[in-house]
Amino acid sequence: MATIYDVARLAKVSAKTVSRVLNGDAPVGRETREAVEAAMAQLGYVPSNAARMMRSQKSGLVGLITGAISLPSEALQPQGLPDLFIVQGIQRAMAASGMTMMIADTGGRLDRVPHLIQTFLRHRVEGLIYVAEFHQKVELPRVPATTPLVLANCFDAIGTPAVLPDDARGQRDLVSRLIEAGHRRIAYLTLPLHMVATTLRTAGYAAALAQAGLPYDPALVDCADYEGREDETQILWDIIDRLLRLPDPPTVLCCGNDKMALRVYGILRSRGVKVPDEISVAGYDNYRVIAETLFPPLTTVDLSYTAIGVRAAQRLLAMISEPAAAQSQEDCDPMLVSGPVYWRGSVTERPASKIANLKLVRED
Template sequence: MATIYDVAKQAGVSPKTVSRVINGDAPVGTKTRDAVEAAIRELDYRPSRAARTMRSSRSGLIGLITGAISRGDGSAGPSGLPDLFIVQAIQRVVAEAGLTLMIADTGGEADRASELVATFAQHRVEGLVYVADHHQRIDDLDPRGAPLVLANCFDAAGTPAVLPDDRAGQRALVERVIAAGHRRIGYLTLPAGMVATELRSQGYREALEAAGIAFDPELEIEGFADRGEGPKPFLTSALDQLLALEDRPSVICCGNDELALRLYGELRERGIRVPQEISVAGYDDYRVISETLYPPLTTADLNYRGIGEAAARRLLSLIAGAPAPTEVELVGGPVCWRQSVTEH
């Protein structure tokens, strides 16, 4: 790879002058500039980031750690993948800011995270993002001085974090369902104990309350067991319970789109048509499911991209010297109204 000295020699000037042409620091004579630019093109010269980094101690790098902390064994909550949307969004924002993204993965072992931070520290990254695969609390992570932002997770230390607004999202969806004329609203939740489960349930209840509908505990059932014991029979019995109710729900909201997909299967198995006989709603707007199902699924957009964008922007502003926020940032998404819930 050509160096600045090669270019200088080729153009018959000093290396410093080449540097000036590249960076536009100081005025350079027109003829000199042309000669230098020609030499750069001829040699296909690219300035070495490493050398620049040494001199300026600005590496132009952002480190990203994705953490399938609880995923390794497969017992995790939602279906993996979507967190990659967050990574995509972060990549885009970082690139727009002229920085380059380095990524690493804990491969499921939580304690590897600090190892990865060390690697990033060697590269003198200017900032770090930690992306979790689902809304969760994580152990504190020492970023060794670099600004750190958490995406889709939070910690006890109050590190700046960007989270999905599960409560508001579920509330908006249920309110919209109520506006469509529904009163008896079943809710099949994700596994109890997960952060998203609790917040969405809260949103569900708030929507009911705001509409003056009493919360009926019989309508809210855990519908998604760990993969270990097989979710199918679990869902079957949950559905049995809902359908056996005297005052049957006219719509069933699901903890996420995957659960809604299973529910479609269950209902069709029993000859119950969606949405004519019962309406179904999901959560996440996982498009491969929500747009592909027939009828297309009404759901709430979890907005992974928005989370990634917000996290990246927050990180950039921290790097620029902004003070760390004291509160987490909540990112919401719109209700995606399709054809799986009847209107009126």
């Protein structure tokens, strides 16, 4: 591969002049420039980033570590493949700022992380992002303080800058919107209880009810925790069966995610219950392949993983460009990202209930 010296020789100038043409950092005569450009084209010259990097001490690289890319083939994670959307967002923001991304994955094994970080450090990445496959707490090996690190979709105990989905707000917005639409008996089928998202979203669910002055009925909340169990559909079936037999059954089922909602559609239809005429269904994630393709389309909360990725990237870029930034308190808090509620055909608007609502107000 041709070097800057080859170009210089061919163009009959010094290597330094070729460098100037490349970087445009000092004036170069018109004829000289043209000669150099011709020589570069003729030789198919491509400058070496490695050599450039040695002097400038800037790599223009950022490292991305994720479990997203390669998972132990049989492990189906709870939520589909959200982390890939985060990667997408990161990539978008990085490309816009001229950074090149190196990517590696844990293959599901956290013990490989130190080695991956090591590899990136050898390449002198200017920053690192760790992407988790679902909202969780993590514990990463220490990285040199000189290399900024941002966590996406996860957080740790030592206050590493993080970007997280605002689960509480998302669920609250959805439930508030359901209440607005006239629903009063709102069932909530949660994801596994140990998940961070479950805690936050349940809080959001409760907050929305409280705000509307509606009671929190434990009979309407159940964990559809099928993790690791074979009979996922059966569990859901039983829960739905129980809910439908309540003396005052729910008019809407809020599902822990869109995938669960997909399952719920099947169950309801097998039982001859029509969506949304006889019961409404809502999801979470706005996993578009599901939410938009289902019939009727699914009302859900946009989790906006892409936005999480973009924000994480921006946060990292800020840390890279002003290392001095003494992490204002704000910077140290995790940044919360929330998406809008997507209102689609799976939920009825119930004017009837609105009348009931009005009545209540009058009685008040």
